[in-house]
Amino acid sequence: MQANQHIIDQNRNTVERFLTGTHSKCIDDVDVIDDTVAPDINCHGFPGEPIVDHESYKGFFRSFRRRFSDMDWTVHALIADEQFVSARWEIQATFSSDFxxxxxxxxxxxxxxxxxxxxxxxxxxxxxxxxxxxxxxxxIGAIPAMAA
Structure with missing residues (x-):
């Protein structure tokens, strides 16, 4: 059981470092990807170009952060096990570039x-x-709010 807890803690710490770096006020902090992400990353559900390596992952965050600047990021739940880590999050940001x-x-x-x-x-x-x-x-005003 102790070995499993070590793996769970390691996975959770990796994702926490990743999230802190990729959502910090300093865009250069996306370099945390080099230390927290496998070289042949496979990403699903991201808008834009496919993310297949460190540079394309950094590019996604740089582009996203240009569009939505002055970001405040909250993780409401972070759950980890030996193979997966899941996060439920919320972002408040300034709509700074067309999207x-x-x-x-x-x-x-x-x-x-x-x-x-x-x-x-x-x-x-x-x-x-x-x-x-x-x-x-x-x-952002791309679709109207639905009537109640």
Whole structure:
């Protein structure tokens, strides 16, 4: 049991370091990807170009952070086991650069989602992202709010 707890703690710590670096106020902190992600990463559910290696993963975060700047990131739940780590999160950010055909207007927006990381040897080897796209698109004005 003790060996399993060590692996669980290692996986959780890796994902916490990854999330802290990729969502920090300093965009250079995305370099944490080099230390926390397997070289042949496989990502699912990410908008834009496929993410297949460290540089494409960094590129995703750089592009995302240009569009949604001054980000505040909250992890509401982080659950880890020997093979997977899952996080439920929420982002508040400034809509700073055009996205989904909508011109940026500088307003603060909020959206949320979940992500599942498959771990191998203490590194993130595969990622499944689910953003609450409807909420994000509503927040930026791409779709109208639904009537109650």
């Amino acid at each position: 989904a055909g909508v011109k940026a207007d500088g307003r603060r927006i909020t959206f949320d989602g979940m992500v599942l990381y498959r771990m191998e040897d203490g590194l993130i080897a595969e990622t499944w992202l689910h953003m609450n796209e409807m909420r994000l698109l509503r927040e």
